[in-house]
Amino acid sequence: MNEKGSRRIPSAGPSITQAEIDLVSQAIKDGWGPKMSYYIDEFTEEFSNYIGYKYCLPTSHCTDAIHLAMLTLNLNPEDEVIVPDMTWVASAAPVIYVGAKPVLVDVDPDSWCITASQIEKSITKNTKAVVVVDLLGNMPEWDEILDVCRKNNLFIIEDASEGIGAKYKGNLAGTFGDISLFSFNATKLIMSGQGGMLCTNNQDLYNSAKLMSHHGMDKPKDGKGKYYWSDVLGFNYGWTNIQAALALAQLRRINELIEYKKWLFGEYQKRLSTVPNLKLSPSTDNVDHTYWITTALLKDYRIKKEDFKVMLDEHTIDMRPLFYPLSAMPPFKNYVNKNMRDENPITYELSDYGICLPNGNNLSEDDIDYICYHFKNALGVS
Ligand SMILES: Cc1ncc(COP(=O)(O)O)c(C=O)c1O
Structure with missing residues (x-):
């Protein structure tokens, strides 16, 4: 109780309405057997329509999605990835997971986001990619960033975890990256307790991320082929139907x-x-x-x-x-x-x-x- 005699005021908290309760209850009742991925598929399709990327891969956290994004780049130990120094740790930690080097650069005093000039200043012969973060509901000067990255042939990973719903010159956050990433953890604008999404228009990158997200296993086509066969060593980054049902209700209220x-x-x-x-x-x-x-x-x-x-x-x-x-x-x-x-x-x-x-x-x-x-x-x- 606070001194007003009411509750403690938390730093964050979701908006849960009957819509969330209904969809999650439905998922608990019927989201099994033949419908074991029904809500995941529904959410993925609606999210893909919202954000406008062809390929969207749900993951159990955004951190996993960033890890998968880094894995698709096949980075070597000398390779560098530029990341803003002011961000949540998960924007940069996966660079180290894959054995490459994060290069931590300053941000802009007006937007608190990374800038094209900071990126340009930090480019070396080993720079392969940039993680651009749409920080705290805001976005950077994307035109300038796209320009410098295209000129220098740098892969753009857009971490839109905090920016979902924001727009730069009318374009949604998360629509600028070669790969874009979102988080649905409990504090986020739309949330499912935990959850993430990797989005891209590049089918090869998507296929590679998808394979890695499920222990390197590809489902047999038409029931033919080997079940439970790992082509490569992967991870277990899948999501649950129940979380997806929650995220689906939230997306519809974005x-x-x-x-x-x-x-x-x-x-x-x-x-x-x-x-x-x-x-x-x-x-x-x-x-x-x-x-x-x-x-x-x-x-x-x-x-x-x-x-x-x-x-x-x-x-x-x-x-x-x-x-x-x-x-x-x-x-x-x-x-x-x-x-x-x-x-x-x-x-x-x-x-x-x-x-x-x-x-x-x-x-x-x-x-x-x-x-x-x-x-x-x-x-x-x-
Ligand atoms: C900018 C940013 N990137 C990545 C993440 C990681 O998200 P998750 O908690 O879903 O792994 C967060 C979450 O707090 C974040 O704010």
Whole structure:
């Protein structure tokens, strides 16, 4: 209970309606035997129609989908993949899973996303691919990125996990990559508890990812051929019908879910507009942001994100800090040999002072009042 006598305010939370309950209940009842992949197939088809890629492969997490994407590139140990230093760890970890090198670059102060110039600056003879992340419901300057990647023959992996539903010049996030990836984990705009998707228009890449996602096994055609035969060593990255049923119900409500996020951002903005030098969520002219998470930068208040989190925790508000720079964390130490705070100053500053406001899909106006009241108090602003 918080001091208002109500619940703790979580950092995130899904929107579950009768539509989700009905479809999941149906999947629990009949999603077996001949219908063992029925909801997975339905979701895959509807997602493919939504995003406009020919081939979509559902996976148990987006991390698995990124791993599969890296595997399809057949990278060698000297090969490099450029990744923004400011992102969730899963955008970069699979580069290391496959034995290649992540090259961690700074982001743009206006969009908080990777830029064409950072990519261009970091290209070497070993660069094979770039992971471009549509961060926190926002998107980068895609035209410039496409241009530099095409000129340098770089494969584009678009991590649209956080960007789903956003648009750059009218084009949906996740429609720019040679391979694009999505996450449906519990915090995401549309969610299924856990889940991911790999999308591409390249049939060979899709076939290769699909084979690897199921222990290197291809189903016999027309019942002829060998069952349970691995052509190559693979992984078990399949999804469940029940999760797919949940994701399907959510996908059918995607516009409503985006509208809620935009509404929430607007409500935060209304209440916090009087706070001097506080900018909520970065935005740029060409992007229709979903505001999947409303963020704030406490730079001008010189309050570190960890301290701010503790201050709000005391009032039972769960305010999550922004990511740490990947380059600051032990698993990436072997891939950096410079002072990364000097090398990627924007990322380090965002990380020091960036926080995410509660973004659950079930916040009331009272909750938002309560959050903003304590937010301002913590900053010493009335
Ligand atoms: C940018 C980004 N990439 C990848 C992932 C990984 O998604 P999953 O949790 O489905 O593996 C996430 C999830 O938090 C993410 O935010």
